[in-house]
Amino acid sequence: VETVAPFKEAIEMIREAGGEMFRKCFQCGLCTASCPWNNVKTFMPHKKITESKFGLVELGEEDWWLCSTCNMCVSRCPRGVAITDVIRAVRNITLDSVPRAVPASLKNAIGSLKISGNPWSGAREDRANWARDLAIPPVGAETQTLYFSCCTPAFDPKMGNIARATARILKETGANFGIIGAKESCCGESVRKAGNFEVFEKLAKSNIDAFHESGVKEIVVTSPHCYSTFKSEYPALGGEFNVVHLVQYLSRLADEGKLNFKKPFPKKVVYHDPCYLGRHNGIYDEPRSILKNIPGLTLMDEMNTRENSLCCGGGGARIWMETKKGERFSDTLVEQALELGAEVLVTACPYCILNFKDSVLTLGKEDVLDVRDISEIVDEVI
Amino acid sequence: MSNEISVSEIPVSQGKIGAVMVVGAGVGGIQAALDAAAAGFKVYLVDKGPAIGGKMAQLDKTFPTNDCSMCILSPKFIECASNPNISIITNTHVESLEGKAGNFQVHLYEEPRYVDEEKCTGCGTCAEYCPIYVPDVYNESLAKKKCIHVHFPQAVPAVSMVDAAHCLFLQRKICQICVPTCKSKAIDFKMQPKRTTVEVGSVILAPGYEIFDAYSQSQYGYHRFSNVVTSLEFERIISASGPNGGEILRPSDNRTPHKIAWIQCVGSRDETSNCTYCSAVCCMYATKQVILSKEHHPEIEAVVLHNDIRAYGKGFERFYERAKNMPGVRYQWAKTSIVGEDPDSKNIILRYRTDDSKVKDEQFDLVVLSVGLNSTEGNRELAEKLSIGLNEHGFCESPAFSPMETSRDGIYSCGVFHAPMDIPDAVTMASGAASLASQLLCEERGTLMEEKVYPEERDTTGEAPRVGIFVCDCGTNIAKVVDVPQVVEYAKGLPGVSHSVEETFACSVDAVNHMAETIRKQGLNRVVVAACTPRTHEPVFQAALREAGLNPFLFQFANIREQCSFVHMNEKEVATEKAKDLIRMATSKAVLLQPLHRAIYNVTPEALVIGGGIAGMTSSLALANQGIKVHLIEKTDSLGGLSKRIPVTLEGADVQNMVKKLVDEVYASDLIEISTNAQLVEYSGYVGNFISGIRVGNGEALKEIKHGITIVAAGAEELKPNEYLYGEDDRVITLLELDERIEKDSSQVKECDSAVFIQCVGSRNDERQYCSRVCCSHSVKNALQLKKLKPEMDVYVLYRDMRTYGFKEDYYKEASDQGVVFIRYQPEDPPDIHAVKEKGKSFLRLTATEPILGQRLEIDADLVCLATASVAPTGNKPLSQMLKVPLNEDGFFLEAHMKLRPVDFSTDGIFMCGTAHSPKFIDESIAQAQAAASKALAVLTRTSIEGQAAVAEVNEELCSGCRVCEMACPYDAVKKDEEKRVSVVNQALCKGCGTCVAACPSGAMKGKHFTMDQILAEIRAAFAA
Secondary structure (H helix, E strand, O other), X not given: OOXXXXXXXXXXXXXXXXXXXXXXXXXXXXXXXXXXXXXXXXXXXXXXXXXXXOOOOOOOOHHHHOOOOOOXXXXXXXXXXXXXXXXXXXXXXXXXXXHHHXXXXXXXXXXXXXXXXXXXXXXXXXXXXXHHHHOOOEOOOOOOEEEEOOHHHHHOHHHHHHHHHHHHHHHHOOOOEEEOOOOOOOOOHHHHHOOOHHHHHHHHXXXXXXXXXXXOOEEEEOOHHHHXXXXXXXXXXOXXXXXXXXXXXXXXXXXXXXXXXXXXXXXEEEEOOOOOOOOOOOOOHHHHHHHHXXXXXXXXXXXXXXXXXXXXXXXXXXXXXXXXXXXXXXXXXXXXXXXXXXXXXXXXXXXXXXXHHHHHHHOOOOOOOEEEEHHHHHHHHO | OOOOOOHHHOOOOOOOXXXXXEEOOOHHHHHHHHHHHHOOOEEEEEOOOOOOOHHHHHOOEEOOOOEEHHHHHHHHHHHHHHOOOEEEXXXXXXXXXXXXXXXXXXXXXXXXXXXOOOOOOOOXXXXXXXXXXXXXXXXXXXXXXXXXXXXXXXXXXXXXXXXXXXXXXXXXXXXXXXXXXXXXXXXXXXXXXXXXXXXXXXXXXXXXXXXXXXXXXXXXXXXXXXXXXXXXXXXXXXXXXXXXXXXOOOOOOOOOOOEEEEEEEEOOOEHHHOEOOOOOOHHHHHHHHHHHHHHHOOOOEEEEEEOOOOOOOOOHXXXXXXXXXXXXXXXXXXXXXXXXXXXXXXXXXXXXXXXOOOXXXXXXXXXXXXXXXXXXXXXXXXXXXXXXXXXXXXXXXXXXXXXXXXXXXXXXXXXXXXXXXXXXXXXXXXXXXXXXXXXXXXXXXXXXXXXXXXXXXXXXXXOOOOEEEEEEOOOOOOOOOOOHXXXXXXXXXXXXXXXXXXXXXXXXXXXXXXXXXXXXXHOOOEEEEEEOOHHHHXXXXXXXXXXXXXXXXXXXXXXXXXXXXXXXOOOHHHHHHHHHHHHHHXXXXXXXXXXXXXXXXXXXXXXXXXXXXXXXXXXXHHHHOOOOEEEEEXXXXXXXXXXXHOOEOOOOOEHHHHHHHHHHHHHHOXXXXXXXXXXXXXXXXXXXXXXXXXXXXOOOOXXXXXXXXXXXXXXXXXXXXXXXXXXXXXXXXXXXXXXXXXXXXXXXXXXXXXXXXXXXXXXXXXOOOOOOOOHHHXXXXXHHHHHHHOOOOEEEEEEOOOOOOHHXXXXXXXXXXXXXXXXXXXXXXXXXXXXXXXXXXXXXXXXXXXXXXXXXXXXXXXXXXXXXXXXXXXXXXXXXXXXXOOEOOOOOEOOOEOOOEOOEXXXXXXXXXXXXXXXXXXXXXXXXXXXXXXXXXXXXXXXXXXXXXXXXXXXXXXXXXXXXXXXXXXXXXXEEEOOOOEEEEXXXXXXXXXXXXXXXXXXXXXXXXXXXXXXXXXXXXXXXX
């Protein structure tokens, strides 16, 4: 057995990078037992925490980049350890001190964020291209409500319909809203989870400035990742806004009796809980109640739902990284949906949609299973 | 002026009232009620449920002795029910309370039972006719029972009740089938809720707990998978009186599970469930369930998935070791997640990390959730109504060093209402709470008491034997093995037998009353009960004889359970034949039984307390407060004991201040005579009349003390180890030494940059197979102090299991938050320590294997603190020999019963408290000291006590005065009368063990109740089949 001494400088670095939570851990291993990676291969968060506690981390290890921040471990941890914070701290140190250990695709995304404010190498000025034919006004003093589409629908052509559908719904339901366009940047959620706090702060501050400039009070979002960041991280940087996810907006309308579905959607639909909507923010009932009220729609639950929902694999900057075949959580979810006999896999997160679309394609099931954002279904029946 | 006083002018009773209300009738409430009644107070025992017994009545067996829970509890039911000074009030809760300590008016609200308690016999006929099935709450809804039913077979009061929520008549005004079936006309649907007001001097709160709601956390799959059950459900599944008659069957398919997993800490030590505290009992009950499962089916594979195993109580560590070493049992240190259910087998798949750094998926037939103990909504309401403070976890708050006190004078608490705890701790606190109530109401003692009056004894001289035989099914404990109806028939044909009958539970209140009635009606003059054991149940049946006007010694037990159905479980025919043999033997003896009478003795109302630590002083004061003269002897030159070395508690309370106050109070009391440098050197006598010889200092002359009871509070000591360089290097110290160092000169401690605590030094090893209970918390306390003195100090704790049970868990967590690093080590791979000099620096280098990393960690420390064992003083052995009371294998005093008699010895009149019993915290010692005082007081306030009746007797004609009997007697009860030159038996000391009878070469000794002809008759009957 090797003899090692606690490495105090490393402990201090992790602490300073925000990973101090390792102190609380009593090594019960529940994080490891809960982590979805263990469906496909061995990954032991409790060991990572222990390594951090003694400063005995191997910065070059691939493992540090696996975590999709799905929050399963955090939501169950009996000692309240934010395991993802510790991992984020080590990622932060790695970015600075062992750049060669950082996945290449992640470096590309960070580069794109730095240059054009989005991770998908899109041109900044194209950000509002999706809205060209929709005549959406720029957000201003009269509107005060911003629709923030998220970079993924804005720049990925196969995702654009989500933003368009959402905008149509907002219009149809009489929302007084606008968009910002080129001055808008990525919310920064994923790059923060990747450990690059510097880029995150830059993006966040530029957004906050842009929002303030336009007099934004309320933000309607498509992505739970944007939702989480605006809600939990922006206030500390001076950005206090009323943040509303589309499902919350719709469910509020429904409560007021203002949401009427005119057409039926006679299909078997399975709803997937996005981690950042569910476990991170506790929003479980709103999307279900919306879907349940659509005429003809048969709503089914996944094998693991709500607090126990399986991550698609796209959080924690994993959306930018390559995941090997056989290790993709989204493949499992698509297979489970097919087993249930679902015709449509619906969710409320662009990352989930991106991953599911990929999975359906690579599994050759695009004729059998339709992947939709909840906005797209509502847009069809409203 | 008119002589009349208008009603409004009648004052509520002025002054104190000699009555106590106990709220909650679980085992704690029952014990508090019995103690308060024994102390001379009228008791109202109130419970919101339909019967007394609480959660303990639902348990199968109890750890660490595996005694049957109901078997040890039901005698207490009978004691309560038959005590004329205890009013049992069920289906009732406290609505409000007024008044002050000594004089409370308690307003009660009683839900209607729809059955008249006075009229109902609990015969169960109504239930046979009732058409509606409801979930059986007693069986955790694993079975169904009729809407009108008796809560459980041994229930007290043994009367039916109507489940109003499901009754067809109460809900829909149809049915009422049950009403005409009741011969006693007891069913009354017109019953209304009843409000009453009771005046009492004091209130003892024992409302208990509820188990953690496993539904609330979806991760356990309790709502989704049928083969996931709670531990309380498992108690019912495994219980002989449960829905499967004691067969372990899993819910999905009623098949015996081959592989069972226990998941520990469900709703305990868990921030996500808002229960950060440790529930203190789950590790042990799971261990018990493992052992019981293995006993049911030795081939069962049992896996306990756990965090720290908290086997901290007396006898727990051995129990845990026993379970761990059983074949097919695994204890796996890991919390687990439920991956899912196999759709075909309905097996549950669990995922957990293994010790060799792997992640494993494993299937189990059944998963048991070891759910924690929670406060209840009802408890919160009760506390609010009574203006009682609760802590952040919803448990009763008490001032430092007064565990049974609440935030309101005159209202006391005990059991799990105070904190999660196991049965003996709850029973101890219950007696302690009764002691406080007794002190408060001292002057009113006896003012509201009623004597239990039995009818005059019938003279049976000259009557031909008329034996009544009662054969008990013990639910299914006996009946599922022995063919009881066949045995009953057989007994009818035995000589002298005039009545023979089967009973489902012979010990139920209803059955006992019925027995008395049968004795009277049939003119029986001998009774044989074929049931369990005389150890627990003889007094119950003897009371029935007395009730019927028969001398209680005209009774004979045939143990057809322990000696028959339990040991011949798989040989039903043989067992039935053996039951017949046992009953035939008992009957042959019964016909020869003679009435016996107990001798009456006076009581010397004084106490001897041995040991002047916190426990001894607390007991002394409790007695002196009630006018009892106390002789307190202390072997050292001052009072205070070990506590003099403890500056503060983990919770931050000032120990020295408390001890000083206690010492001052003891010295200030006129009734306490203190002897320091004193030792007990001579001891004789019996309960009520002991004589002790005390040597003070080196004096030759002995001081003679006459006293009625003795309390042993001889304390414990901190082990001085001979490992880890202790005694060789002064940087290695014990916990108490660190306490002193921090207290006296913290600057020296502040110079340290790194400190290491090593746990379990001298505990939990082959030499001392017990956990010292306090050291984990003690180390946490000191670690927090070091962090406070110097936040940048590196503090490490090398431990095996952190046993910070109950609310002490919060401090363990606090220490982690403060950066104290906890490293688990294995006993077979203990830490290593070397003194090292390097680069001009001198330090201690420790290495220990870190189990997660799988590497040996090297830590350099300036201070090493050893958490050494609490050990029994060497003086315990001679003391135990002098008092003729037993020690356990670890040298601590051994109580009469691990679960229900935690402060009593088997010898009457001698009690124990504090660390003399086992290592424990100050609060626990204080509770036990009060409990011992309560037991002592029950003896000392009596004017006289009854001795044994079945004693030895000398036939002076035959006795040659050879003294063989005197040497043989283990109780010092036989002495030779030098004048008459024959032996004389001291009837007060004689326990009737019969050793002298066997030893006497002349046949001069006779054992009453076990005479030669009685025994020979039994032997003859044994071979007469």
